[in-house]
Amino acid sequence: MSKVPSDFKYSKNHEWIREQDDGTLICGITDHAQASLGDLVFVELPEVEDTVVSGDVCAVVESVKAASDVYCPLSGTIIKTNKALTNNPELVNSDPYGEGWLFCLRINYSAEFEELLDNESYARLLAEIDD
């Protein structure tokens, strides 16, 4: 069973989002997403200062099996990316909710954030997928 921690928000595309103390958001892919992809060999990250719109492709995670697009869960501006993934993409597999984070962003509309799934809704979504 995939981990779905309670202090995170989730998107239907299997990204997680967490609000940080300074009000910015940090994003990554969920435990379920990393497990489905298998061992990651490469992560293509957005550029800092890129403007992103929710639903846009903003990163790519490549495993030995496939390359998958990561959709931006919210509209905003990229303020930081996880440089450690350039040489250690496997951090996404070993610690998807921690050291395997992908990028931080500052968002335009907080309404979008409120519409994200909470941990219970996301866990239900995963249960449906498993069925």
Added chain:
Amino acid sequence: MPFIPHTKTDTESMLRAIGVDELEQLFDEIPSSLRCSDVNGVPSALTEHEVGRLMRERAAMDGFNLSFLGAGAYEHHIPAAVWELTTRGEFYSSYTPYQAEASQGTLQVIYEYQTMMASLTGLEVSNASLYDGASALAEAILMAVRVNKTSKSRRILIPKSLHPHYIEVVRTITSSQAIDLVELPYDRSSGRTDFNVLQRYNNEDITAIVIPQPNFFGVLEDVDALADWAYEHGALGVAVVNPLALGLLTPPGHWGQEGVPIACGEGQPLGAPLSSGGPYFGFLTCRKSLIRQLPGRLVGRTLDADGKPGFTLTLQAREQHIRRSRATSNICTNQGLMVTAATIFMALLGPEGLRRVAALCHNRTVSLVEAATLIEGVEQVFSASCFHEAVLKLPVSAEFVLDFMRDKGVLGGVPLESWFPDFDNSILVCATETKTLDDIAAYVALLRDAIEAAGARS
């Protein structure tokens, strides 16, 4: 004999199985306005014998001229072993090496080709080849745009001294990609890319700059200065090189202080015959850090389940069959047979052989230019050093001179005026290692006769 394997009965039973009455119904959704019932201009069928005869007659029309043409395709001696081996059934008829367990020979050839091209260009990675030099440049430019994320302009500096066909192909392929191609003029006296004009872009956002070596006029560019300019101004240097010339010249990976990260070009000089323009192949090499943006097939060396070395297609997540519309390119094939010939050609010559061929080409062209410019009124147009081509200005009509020489069995050069209106009565000439000193003496004598005949005519 029709080359459609289905009999009428096969077709009928297949249509029955899917519940369709007649074949036409399968094409219903294509509007009639888009369908052509007749293909115009295609003559009626010929028998195999008739086609064979027609081809022999057409081939004979080419004649056995002594050719001093270059302009992008070059006549070189190809050792007999190259095509003797390349046309063996194992290479000649082998299919796409997707099944590694059944394609080790093909994969190994491509791997060795990649290794040689990487070494020749001074870069770390080569793909398995592309269609031709011009489309390889277009792919290299698209790659540079993907790679250079700090540049937002999608603006590419492309020298006017590049082959005009290459510029056209690049325009065609990049036109729908919001890429801004800015042509850089050449210096009228040296024939090199004009560095003074380049300085105007010092404070602009330039994504990449194309650096030819040699350029279309055969002139050697100051590639170190151009590569340094690119590096210092945040633009990616994209080299377009004659691979044979690299037997002698500094490879793009070592140009200037930092080298350029991408190189491409036409592979024809490495073992492919002229054959009226093709098939040839394009090559594309880059630094390892850019590998995920490299288009085309890539073969890697690995270990099998028993720990034995083997070869396989690798990093396929870049490609269409996995990445779909977000693939690095719609290129999903390579010029396998031409690459096989090139690999054998390079293996036979070795670095020293390539160096000697390149040096001989250069020497022959220098001899030709020296002798030709002794004729009154014939001048070498550009002052910078050349590789194995040069532009000559004639005192009379280039068209008349070239026709006169062709009537005597010599292809005297490529007239430049249609591409470069400034260069009236100018021709681009090339002498490779295939031309002897006697050939060159004959060329110069004929050129003198042609010019005199033109003078007498007027």
